[in-house]
Amino acid sequence: VGVTELPGRRRPGGRTARNRAAVVAATLVELARHGYAGLSVENVAERSGVHKTTVYRRWGGVDGLIVDALDAADDDRPVPDTGSLEADLRALAYEVVDTFGDSVRGAVPTAVVHAAFHSERAATALHAFLADRHGRAAGVVARAIARGELSGSVDAAAVVRSVTAPLYFRLFITGETVDREVAGQVVAATLAAVRAGVYRGQARPPLL
Amino acid sequence: VGVTELPGRRRPGGRTARNRAAVVAATLVELARHGYAGLSVENVAERSGVHKTTVYRRWGGVDGLIVDALDAADDDRPVPDTGSLEADLRALAYEVVDTFGDSVRGAVPTAVVHAAFHSERAATALHAFLADRHGRAAGVVARAIARGELSGSVDAAAVVRSVTAPLYFRLFITGETVDREVAGQVVAATLAAVRAGVYRGQARPPLL
Numbered sequence: 255v256g257v258t259e260l261p262g263r264r265r266p267g268g269r270t271a272r273n274r275a276a277v278v279a280a281t282l283v284e285l286a287r288h289g290y291a292g293l294s295v296e297n298v299a300e301r302s303g304v305h306k307t308t309v310y311r312r313w314g315g316v317d318g319l320i321v322d323a324l325d326a327a328d329d330d331r332p333v334p335d336t337g338s339l340e341a342d343l344r345a346l347a348y349e350v351v352d353t354f355g356d357s358v359r360g361a362v363p364t365a366v367v368h369a370a371f372h373s374e375r376a377a378t379a380l381h382a383f384l385a386d387r388h389g390r391a392a393g394v395v396a397r398a399i400a401r402g403e404l405s406g407s408v409d410a411a412a413v414v415r416s417v418t419a420p421l422y423f424r425l426f427i428t429g430e431t432v433d434r435e436v437a438g439q440v441v442a443a444t445l446a447a448v449r450a451g452v453y454r455g456q457a458r459p460p461l462l
Numbered sequence: 463v464g465v466t467e468l469p470g471r472r473r474p475g476g477r478t479a480r481n482r483a484a485v486v487a488a489t490l491v492e493l494a495r496h497g498y499a500g501l502s503v504e505n506v507a508e509r510s511g512v513h514k515t516t517v518y519r520r521w522g523g524v525d526g527l528i529v530d531a532l533d534a535a536d537d538d539r540p541v542p543d544t545g546s547l548e549a550d551l552r553a554l555a556y557e558v559v560d561t562f563g564d565s566v567r568g569a570v571p572t573a574v575v576h577a578a579f580h581s582e583r584a585a586t587a588l589h590a591f592l593a594d595r596h597g598r599a600a601g602v603v604a605r606a607i608a609r610g611e612l613s614g615s616v617d618a619a620a621v622v623r624s625v626t627a628p629l630y631f632r633l634f635i636t637g638e639t640v641d642r643e644v645a646g647q648v649v650a651a652t653l654a655a656v657r658a659g660v661y662r663g664q665a666r667p668p669l670l
Contacts, residue, residue, distance in 0.1 A: 291580050367635060368579045372499050381637050415636075416628070416651060422635045423627035427575060429589050439660060443624060446658035447651035 274322070276302040277309060281323045285361035290368040293319065317373040320365045324379055327362050333390050339398035340445060343417050346391055347437035350421045354432065367426055388414045404448065412453040416444040482530070484510040485517060489531045493569035498576040501527065525577050529587040531570045541598050547606035548653060551625050554599055555645035558629045562640065575634055596622045612656065620661040624652040 280302035284293050293316050299306040313319045334345035354360040366383070369376035392410035399406055420440045424430040447453060488510035492501050501524050507514040521527050542553035562568040574591070577584035600618035607614055628648045632638040655661060 370637070371576045371579065371634075377637055380635075384636050412647070415631070419628040419631035419635075420624070422631050423623070427588075427627075427630050427634060428592050428623075429578070429585055439620070442658070442660045443651070443655035446655040446660055450650070450654035450657075452647060452650045452654055 273302075273304045273308065273312075274326075277304050277313065277319065278323050278326045280304075281319045282327075282358070282361060285320070285323070285365050286358045289361070290320070290365040293365065295319070317369050317376045320362065320369050321376055321379040323362045324366050324383055333393045335394075335397065337401075339394065339403050339448075340441060342394040342398070343413075343441045343444060344437065346394065346414065347417050347421065347441055348434060350418055351432045351434060351437050354421075354425050367422075388418070407455050408448065409453045409455060413444060413448055416447060416453070417441060481510075481512045481516065481520075482534075485512050485521065485527065486531050486534045488512075489527045490535075490566070490569060493528070493531070493573050494566045497569070498528070498573040501573065503527070525581040525584045528570065528573045528577050529584055532574050532587055532591055535570050541601045543602075543605065545609075547602065547611050547656075548649060550602040550606070551621075551649045551652060552645065554602065554622065555625050555629065555649055556642060558626055559640045559642060559645050562629075562633050575630075596626070615663050616656065617661045617663060621652060621656055624655060624661070625649060 277298060280298045281293070283301060284297050288297075295306060295309050295313075295315060298304075298319055299309045302309075309319070313322060331349075334342040334349075336342050336345065352359075353363065363383075366376055366380045370380045371377075388411050391414040395404065395408055395410035395413050398404045399408065417440055420443075421432050421437065424432050424436065485506060488506045489501070491509060492505050496505075503514060503517050503521075503523060506512075506527055507517045510517075517527070521530060539557075542550040542557075544550050544553065560567075561571065571591075574584055574588045578588040579585075596619050599622040603612065603616055603618035603621050606612045607616065625648055628651075629640050629645070632640050632644065
């Protein structure tokens, strides 16, 4: 079942918007309590007070609920701007550690990663979410260049991804924990690669 | 349903071993053709000629089939030993790229990563598989130390993980492709971090 309109985007403050807010909130609670495997349209309908057939019609199913919750949770948090590249990258890494270390805040992004394995729609939403996060975080690198900390030719997205990739790898592939110590090592490794010119230009490998 | 014996470990060459070989081969074919979402005990039973109730009894279900296929596929491939750390790490990275770029070879590890999201048993198998791979690949670092390419105090597992993490991140989280160019960048970043002393000692972050 496809979703033919963006849920809740008509008439802000109207019943549609209130229904969306209730459904998103109920999805968050259900995910935080039972995880992706335990999420059902029935439970979200019951918790939100929105009728099951309305939830099915507007959101299409479990994956639609998760994708909309991700969209609603994308809070345009300001990108770190501490005055140093190292501290900014550290703040970005800590944000990943803190998000997934918090069962409530981490519930939606975790569910989207899970859903992306079998749902094209969830995969598209996840990739757009990460592209947006990585794109905004690239401002950290742009400011380091403006301050003269880095030379002008650096693939900013590659730098940001170098910070997040090892954390997601531990969280979602090896099942290891992430903490501030791991985050510190990830930032140190990224800075070493940046300084060695590995992320120079447009993501091309350096000649070794 | 739990599996109470290792399938096929009794009487090598006997019917149990033949059944296991047929079921593992059928699981590989089904995964390569239809992926994890399309794998079913029914299809594996039909393709292998082993009765469905036998498959359920010995393997417990789809996740048991995948875990056993992973176990059977773990072919003790020799760890690269080219005489240089850089070339060895490159060979490790290429192995990941080539495995997941091949729909047949990549089918089982891909399925295990998917299954690990909702199956404790698959997650345990995945983590053991990666720990074994990373542990064996750490020989690459040990030989670099023996040759005098590196000083003695390097967290070998962290070095190997630094090569594989960005590749798995692209494959399973951002849905980007991996190729030899990406592998080359990953190796260059890892070597820069190693040379900067980031992976010194036992996975402790360096003082910056």
